[in-house]
Amino acid sequence: MTIVPYRRSVGHNAAISAIGRRRTRDRQTAVMLAGPGILLLFILFILPAIAVFAIAATDWQLGAKSFSFVGLRNFELLWQDADFWHSMINTLAFVSVCVPVTVGLGLIVALLIEAESGFRAFYRAVHFLPFMATMAAAAIAWESLLHPTIGLLNQILRSFGVQDTNWLRDENTVLPVLGAIFVWKNLGYAMLLFLAGLKTIPSDLYDAAEVDGADGPLSRLATVTLPLLGPIAMFALVVVALRAFEVFDIIKVLTQGGPGKASEMLLYTLYVESFEYLRTGYGAAVSVVFLLIVIGLTLLQVFVLDKRVHYQ
Amino acid sequence: MASISLDGIGKSFGRTRVLKRISLDIRDGEFLTLVGPSGCGKSTLLRIIAGLELQDEGSVRIGDRAVDGLPPKARDVAMVFQSYALYPHMTVERNMAVPLVMRRLGALQRMPLVGRLAPGTERMRASIAADVRKVALALGIEPLLARKPGQLSGGQRQRVAVGRAMVRQPAVFLMDEPLSNLDAKLRVSMRAEIKELHAKLGVTFVYVTHDQAEAMTLSDRVDLMIDGELVQIAPPQVLYNDPDHVNVAAFVGSPSINLVQATALSEWLASAVRWAGDAGNLDGVTIGFRPERLSICNEGTAGSIAGRIRLVEHLGADRYVHIDIARTERPLIVRTHPHDGPDLAPGATIALQAEPKDMLVFDAAGRRLRKRPCDATEILIARSSA
Ligand SMILES: Nc1ncnc2c1ncn2[C@@H]1O[C@H](COP(=O)(O)OP(=O)(O)OP(=O)(O)O)[C@@H](O)[C@H]1O
Ligand SMILES: [Mg+2]
Numbered sequence A: 001m002t003i004v005p006y007r008r009s010v011g012h013n014a015a016i017s018a019i020g021r022r023r024t025r026d027r028q029t030a031v032m033l034a035g036p037g038i039l040l041l042f043i044l045f046i047l048p049a050i051a052v053f054a055i056a057a058t059d060w061q062l063g064a065k066s067f068s069f070v071g072l073r074n075f076e077l078l079w080q081d082a083d084f085w086h087s088m089i090n091t092l093a094f095v096s097v098c099v100p101v102t103v104g105l106g107l108i109v110a111l112l113i114e115a116e117s118g119f120r121a122f123y124r125a126v127h128f129l130p131f132m133a134t135m136a137a138a139a140i141a142w143e144s145l146l147h148p149t150i151g152l153l154n155q156i157l158r159s160f161g162v163q164d165t166n167w168l169r170d171e172n173t174v175l176p177v178l179g180a181i182f183v184w185k186n187l188g189y190a191m192l193l194f195l196a197g198l199k200t201i202p203s204d205l206y207d208a209a210e211v212d213g214a215d216g217p218l219s220r221l222a223t224v225t226l227p228l229l230g231p232i233a234m235f236a237l238v239v240v241a242l243r244a245f246e247v248f249d250i251i252k253v254l255t256q257g258g259p260g261k262a263s264e265m266l267l268y269t270l271y272v273e274s275f276e277y278l279r280t281g282y283g284a285a286v287s288v289v290f291l292l293i294v295i296g297l298t299l300l301q302v303f304v305l306d307k308r309v310h311y312q
Numbered sequence B: 001m002a003s004i005s006l007d008g009i010g011k012s013f014g015r016t017r018v019l020k021r022i023s024l025d026i027r028d029g030e031f032l033t034l035v036g037p038s039g040c041g042k043s044t045l046l047r048i049i050a051g052l053e054l055q056d057e058g059s060v061r062i063g064d065r066a067v068d069g070l071p072p073k074a075r076d077v078a079m080v081f082q083s084y085a086l087y088p089h090m091t092v093e094r095n096m097a098v099p100l101v102m103r104r105l106g107a108l109q110r111m112p113l114v115g116r117l118a119p120g121t122e123r124m125r126a127s128i129a130a131d132v133r134k135v136a137l138a139l140g141i142e143p144l145l146a147r148k149p150g151q152l153s154g155g156q157r158q159r160v161a162v163g164r165a166m167v168r169q170p171a172v173f174l175m176d177e178p179l180s181n182l183d184a185k186l187r188v189s190m191r192a193e194i195k196e197l198h199a200k201l202g203v204t205f206v207y208v209t210h211d212q213a214e215a216m217t218l219s220d221r222v223d224l225m226i227d228g229e230l231v232q233i234a235p236p237q238v239l240y241n242d243p244d245h246v247n248v249a250a251f252v253g254s255p256s257i258n259l260v261q262a263t264a265l266s267e268w269l270a271s272a273v274r275w276a277g278d279a280g281n282l283d284g285v286t287i288g289f290r291p292e293r294l295s296i297c298n299e300g301t302a303g304s305i306a307g308r309i310r311l312v313e314h315l316g317a318d319r320y321v322h323i324d325i326a327r328t329e330r331p332l333i334v335r336t337h338p339h340d341g342p343d344l345a346p347g348a349t350i351a352l353q354a355e356p357k358d359m360l361v362f363d364a365a366g367r368r369l370r371k372r373p374c375d376a377t378e379i380l381i382a383r384s385s386a
Helices: A003-056 A073-080 A082-115 A120-132 A135-146 A152-159 A174-199 A203-212 A217-245 A249-255 A266-276 A280-309 B042-050 B092-104 B121-139 B154-166 B184-201 B212-218 B236-241 B246-251 B262-272 B376-385
Strands: B004-013 B016-026 B031-035 B057-062 B077-080 B172-176 B204-208 B221-226 B229-234 B258-261 B286-289 B294-297 B305-314 B319-325 B332-336 B349-354 B360-362
Touching (some): A082 A174, A082 A266, A135 A174, A174 A217, A174 A249, A203 B092, A217 A280, A266 A280, B031 B042, B042 B204, B077 B154, B092 B154, B172 B184, B184 B212, B204 B212, B212 B236, B229 B236, B246 B286, B258 B262, B262 B286, B319 B349
Parallel strands (some): B172 B204
Antiparallel strands (some): B004 B016, B004 B057, B221 B229, B286 B360, B294 B349, B305 B349, B319 B332
């Protein structure tokens, strides 16, 4: 009789220590599995980000042997720099027009492709090709299309009696043209996202809508399709916005920010400041602004929009 | 309220013929259940009645009009889907309001913001909200009106789906396996609620299920479909006691009917039904015994067939005894009361008896053979002398 509780408590302790051992083992496994990823994340993203923040607080010039800390001086300069603001406004204008247009057109094309039954794969491929193409190569094609004298566009317009425009050298047309190229390039991506999204809508919902009386194309869209594409649309908006903020290659290849600074945008300014004027500290300050925008967009998606558009 | 009449409905998907000239009359206010194994075309038939699918041949009448050319919304039918198909982005209230909004408001009035300005919208919206609330109260889902489907349990979603079907007071309710996503207990209670709902509304219900308990308990008539064909339409009791086809007999009833090749029973039949003929005439004939229509007796009783107990299952009120008899592959299952009959232990040799009138006789094609209802004796005797 006296032995039983004693043995029981031994068993009890043994169980506790077994659970403890198992916890330790679980933790070790977790570290082993996540460790490499975290390490890589640290080396590839967090360290550089910290470095950028640090460099932004110096007056370092690329290649210079010495530098000194200047605190927020670079940001002050940035704040007063009309060129930076010009570039910022260009970027914001570019983003605020191109993103809705790209996503909107992507949605429309996806809906049209989904409604069509015959050549679905063909249309999908055609629209997705620009996204797969290297921008540098595609830019050359665009350059020849837009060439003021021998370009196809002007030749066509000429036959309608429209005067020649030097599309990439005119400060009134350069941004819209770059915007159009951006839309052309990213449309397929948005379309693909929407096509995937359309596939996930249960056909029962369309049936229910039909029985309920929402059987016209527009009321179907309003009752089922668009609301259910909400999460995808959100994702597409953020991803395309990120791509629009970091537009660089078309500027570098086609305009170098010109004419004047008419087509300069944030990432291009960053590049010029850092690698042409070698003002690395100042360039880093631009990077910080850029990073904040990107982080802001991401947080917006994670915390605000995700909550509002997910249903389950 | 409306009757439904199907006339020679046929439907193929590509090369597969899913429905084969189905004709069927459903009375006004009737509760008709379509049952059948998976893939036999029940959903397809229901969707054709709803107008979600177009038939290749034949015509559908609801009430006194042919509805073949009409879209679902004009057919005055409501449908409850197996998946419930609730709009995930809308609250329960808005979900239930959709059929009314689509009917009572014009396109302009339905628009967000702008619609508010159109004349009469406010009043319409208020009357819709009142109607929705009334139905919600009746179904006991009023506290859920502000929630979204994602925040509801399966049973609650099911009720909302029924509510959405009810709000506009359709003449016909179509339900496609509405309970199949619920757990067994909830299914039984929702089954009762659906029956009450039918009694209360008094409109025509067409209900698809492959749960025979649902079919048997709910329906005025059950329509058994196999491979795109109607095999038998009858009240549940008739389907059980007097099946037209061996498939019907096999589908209805749990534990299912014992089907035995008549040739395996020829000696027994000679003594039990005084059948004295050539065994060749029994080729292909199948005899069915309901488990509760077989009785266990002592070995050697006149007119009985010997067997050996393989297994005894106790189910509380019932006891299922599995009995092997000579020349059959599967054991026969006998349903007895726990205290009836001799002591039953696996391995014991006993004997089985059955009344001739309880034998269901089917020919090689599976069709029921009956001269007069349930008179197995005469059929067998007639065949043996033929
Ligand atoms: N849209 C379709 N395209 C091609 N075949 C289809 C389509 N819908 C149904 N079928 C086929 O038609 C047959 C009948 O389908 P149906 O959905 O009516 O069966 P069911 O009796 O409702 O089965 P279950 O009990 O599994 O729901 C099946 O063989 C199915 O594969
Ligand atoms: Mg089905």
